[in-house]
Amino acid sequence: xxxxxxxxxxxxxxxxxxxxxxxxxxxxxxxxxxxxxxxxxxxxxxxxxxxxxxxxxxxxxxxxxxxxxxxxxxxxxxxxxxxxxxxxxxxxxxxxxxxxxxxxxxxxxxxxxxxxxxxxxxxxxxxxxxxxxxxxxxxxxxxxxxxxxxxxxxxxxxxxxxxxxxxxxxxxxxxxxxxxxxxxxxxxxxxxxxxxxxxxxxxxxxxxxxxxxxxxxxxxxxxxxxxxxxxxxxxxxxxxxxxxxxxxxxxxxxxxxxxxxxxxxxxxxxx
Numbered sequence: 001x002x003x004x005x006x007x008x009x010x011x012x013x014x015x016x017x018x019x020x021x022x023x024x025x026x027x028x029x030x031x032x033x034x035x036x037x038x039x040x041x042x043x044x045x046x047x048x049x050x051x052x053x054x055x056x057x058x059x060x061x062x063x064x065x066x067x068x069x070x071x072x073x074x075x076x077x078x079x080x081x082x083x084x085x086x087x088x089x090x091x092x093x094x095x096x097x098x099x100x101x102x103x104x105x106x107x108x109x110x111x112x113x114x115x116x117x118x119x120x121x122x123x124x125x126x127x128x129x130x131x132x133x134x135x136x137x138x139x140x141x142x143x144x145x146x147x148x149x150x151x152x153x154x155x156x157x158x159x160x161x162x163x164x165x166x167x168x169x170x171x172x173x174x175x176x177x178x179x180x181x182x183x184x185x186x187x188x189x190x191x192x193x194x195x196x197x198x199x200x201x202x203x204x205x206x207x208x209x210x211x212x213x214x215x216x217x218x219x220x221x222x223x224x225x226x227x228x229x230x231x232x233x234x235x236x237x238x239x240x241x242x243x244x245x246x247x248x249x250x251x252x253x254x255x256x257x258x259x260x261x262x263x264x265x266x267x268x269x270x271x
Contacts, residue, residue, distance in 0.1 A: 036136040036267075038164050041065045042128070043089055045096035051108050054116045058123040059100045063092045064130065064140065069164070077169045078140070078162060099126075112149035123147045131223050135267045136165040139223040157246055159221040159232045165267075172222060175229070176259045183218045186256075187231060190249050191238075200244070214239045226268065228252050 046060045067089070069075060075087050084095050103124045107113070124146050131139035140162065145155035161170040172183070191197055192212060201208040216239070221232040231249045238247065253260070253270050260270060 036165075037133050038066065038136070038138050039068055040130055040133065040138070041067060041089070043092045043096060045093070045100055047100060048121075049104060051104065051122075052113055052116065054119055055113060056119075056121045057104060057107050058121060058125075059103055060123070061096050061099065061126040062128055063096065064128045065089055065092055071167045074162065074164075074167045074169075077160075107148075110148065116149055120149070120151070121147075122149075131159075132161075132225055135269075136163065137170070137267070138162045138164060141223070155246075156234055157221065157232055159223045159230075161223055172218070172220070175224070175261055175264050176256055177261060178256075178259050180218050184216075186251055187216075187218065187249050188212070190251050190255075191247075194247065194249060196244055196247060211239055211244075224268075226270075229256065 042062055042064050044060075044062045046058075048056055048058045051057045063079070066075070066078070066087075069078075069087075075084075079087075082095065084091065086092075086094070107122060107124075125144065127141075127143045129141045129143070131141050133139075138161070140160050142158040142160070143155070145153060147153040162168070163170050163174070176183070178186075192201075197208065197211065200211065216233070216237065219231050219233050219237065221234070223230050223232070229251045231251070233247045233249070235245050257270070264270075
């Protein structure tokens, strides 16, 4: 009797364990599919070298690495302007090493270098960072900055969103059904709501009027999250020779609810 009871109990435990394991696997699979995250890693190259008696050059660069992505066309969109043919981790690392040498050689041949007598540190920085990774959308920010003689720093931001479901770079027309002129009107309205513009309005009314009246393009530097669509303008893009630096204009999804593409709204779960 005890042996029979033990056998039945052992069998029930085994069935329960198998069932729980299968449910757990289904749950993990469901979460992975519904959340739509892409596996992303990165490669980094950093170094500092003396290029003259007075100047140190700092190099720092980071590339994102997408080990599961095999589509060459999308990979070329992700690394624009870079002569990369090997998209493996080692291939990207080799590219950064070669880029570092090219930057060093270019700086060593700078016409400004012989004129520098005091100790300075020049720099070249290039970074790729993930802003968002969900629903098979990956938003990437590209940042580059460079400093040289007279400690003058130049920098530039680029924003891109990649659709890993359809293997393409996302366009604004994939998100909203509005003319460019209408988007301009929305951007100008929301420009006035930014913190920097409110500060300018208070402390520099003339500049506020100048910027508010400016006719600026619809930037292709956009990204989004669960709540807003963001347009990132670099310095001088809204008005030339401005000193307010780069600027991000936020447009809530609520303001665009009637103009969202249905597929995009479903994937981002925007009601």
